[in-house]
Amino acid sequence: MDRSRRNFLGLGAAAVGTATLQPATVEAREARHGGDAAHRWAMVVDLRKCVGCQACTMACIMENRVPEDSFRTIVSTYEVAENGKSATYMLPRLCNHCENPPCTPVCPTGATYQRQDGIVVVDNSVCVGCGYCVQACPYDARFINHETLTADKCNFCVHRVDAGLLPACVETCVGGARIFGDLNDPESTVSKLVASEDVKVLKPGEGTDPRVFYIGLEAEFQGRVDGTPTLWRPSRAKAEPSLV
Template identity: 75%
Template structure:
């Protein structure tokens, strides 16, 4: 059992096994720009460390996320953006895994007019699509280009850290399938977890620190040239109709 899985399983024992979907909140009860945390266990603060040095750009994480969360065609909740770079006259590539940063101070929440986007007490930022009206304010507010309007549901969509798996004591699908062990998930509130140890000892970086959002996705080995490059990133691979055809026949 790898370190991420071992530490997560130890830390998730107190997590409550829950449903795969976020419980609905009546629209009438959702104040404009609601920021009050609800749901989730406040004893935990879930986070992810991405080791960019280990990412090989295989996109297993992207495909696993599509399969697990029924992500519609031409959209993604997580992806590895691949950059073409040239160093000392030699061409190469740089891999930047991307997903919702589940910020401590998420800018997507105060702009939501219905309270559909909210932060759980365990820090996971989610969307209640029974309340979302698809206005896309949150999509525009996210500095990490990590949200989209689901063209099938016409509501905002994004990474949830696979909250339904986390509540069942499992790792997010992208972590479970990462062949290089580049994604490590766990509880920041557990000082002995792999995530807490790496954040404490390895001085990881975050994307766009100047935004002041306090992301809870941290990066090891992040090239400073790419620390702020998440808008309109060029990729050599994107989800295709073939990917979704495999999902439908799985």
């Protein structure tokens, strides 16, 4: 089924010494592998429609209670020279939910794992904040949440997906640049875009087989994941009390 912006699916730790960590058993890992294997959720980001408004960033922060100065998703902006003039290039970034995620095999407790529907999640009830997964991610998509002291990242708003809703960033994208859907459904918008458009992924040489695809991604930006939001940054400073 399609998960375009207007078509919903009707589905209903402080770090410790690594020497003390014991790998999770296969049974323990499999017990947490939720999701329906019939689906393979993915996102297409159409850069031709992204205006850098950061509505996706703010929606993610509010939906997932992301702590200050951390981001599960953000639109990085680059200043580029084009025909002798300055221009701005927008690059929305988030966890790529790789088919072959490098973050999962390095997790000593099995806190980071891939669901049967392809979504890579973090079980922060067993995460010890060792940071191995943060270092293993080639996309700079993970961070240690300074409030929970556990690994954090985009999870496609899995709580919404499981309830038949769109990820918050897709729901609020004013330009319709983010499209979410099921790659296993040939009639979904995501499947049709991947089949018909010249889609690219970030860092294809890593062999991770990302499930976040880009339309209009320039080759020189495929390896760039370190852009900074030069035009905008959220501020959560409390308003000064009025003296009036």
